[in-house]
Amino acid sequence: MLTIGFIGSGNMAQAMIQGWSGNPEVQLTVYSPNSGKRVAKELGITAEDSAMAVWLKSDLVVLATPADQLAATAKMLQPAILMKPSVIVASVLGGISLAQLHQALGEQLIITRALPNVNVGVKYGYTALAFDKDTNPDIKGAVAALFLEFGRTDELAEEKFGAASAVAGSGPAFVAAFTEALKQAALKNGLTEEIAARLAEQTVAGTARHMIEAKKTPLTLANEVMTPGGSTAAGYDVLQKGNLNQLVLDTITATMAKNAEFE
């Protein structure tokens, strides 16, 4: 049995707990100062009274607090780290590098930097992973296998994490915004709230599944839908004239700039 402990029980931690909760080989526990016990009860896992208790019970500890809480977390954990330095750390703290993590927690620890997105909660996530250079290949494989359980993963150089965070980490919010825009357009054109939501969600979900399962690029799929001279082409033209690509690029640039503030 592998025990995974969470420090922080917010949206990202909850998604990861949901993603791993069906695994009979994994036991999950959490500490979070205000919401830890409530979240543990809701998700059917155990809660601890301190970050130290989580560390001492765990084989792998996921740091899932806001990035600016790293120093406070490290302070709470120092005695436990000295008592049990074998614990593997997986940090999902946005913008915090492996070097910063080692500086705060200890140079001797085994640390993985992970950048999952909330879709891990429905086992359709994406996680970028970075390991210390000297990480034992068996440990690397075991950690990667855990993240593979709830979606796709890539091992990425840390300098690519800003882009990965903006596109894949924040991406669900941007895709959700586009989905909401589709829904609003359906509402404006007389569909009911319930039907508008279904049309928008199912279309976004189905389009993603179609591209993945049929191995089609986005443009291939778009061209299949666009009958020459037909109605989709008329709408697509509006997206292009509105410079959708530039708008999305500006969105990712602003997201990356904010993320870099923590570095």
Ligand SMILES: NC(=O)C1=CN([C@@H]2O[C@H](COP(=O)(O)OP(=O)(O)OC[C@H]3O[C@@H](n4cnc5c(N)ncnc54)[C@H](OP(=O)(O)O)[C@@H]3O)[C@@H](O)[C@H]2O)C=CC1
């Ligand atoms: N949300 C996302 O999609 C993604 C988030 N991330 C990263 O995950 C991290 C968490 O984000 P997210 O879950 O969205 O944030 P939330 O605000 O939803 O949750 C933050 C959690 O951290 C807890 N917390 C705050 N301070 C401490 C502390 N000193 N010790 C222990 N727990 C603490 C809070 O506790 P309490 O509730 O008890 O007050 C809360 O449960 C961030 O670093 C973010 O960059 C990375 C990828 C994607």
Ligand SMILES: O=C(O)[C@@H]1CCC=N1
């Ligand atoms: O918004 C944030 O800061 C975090 C990082 C990636 C997704 N959520």
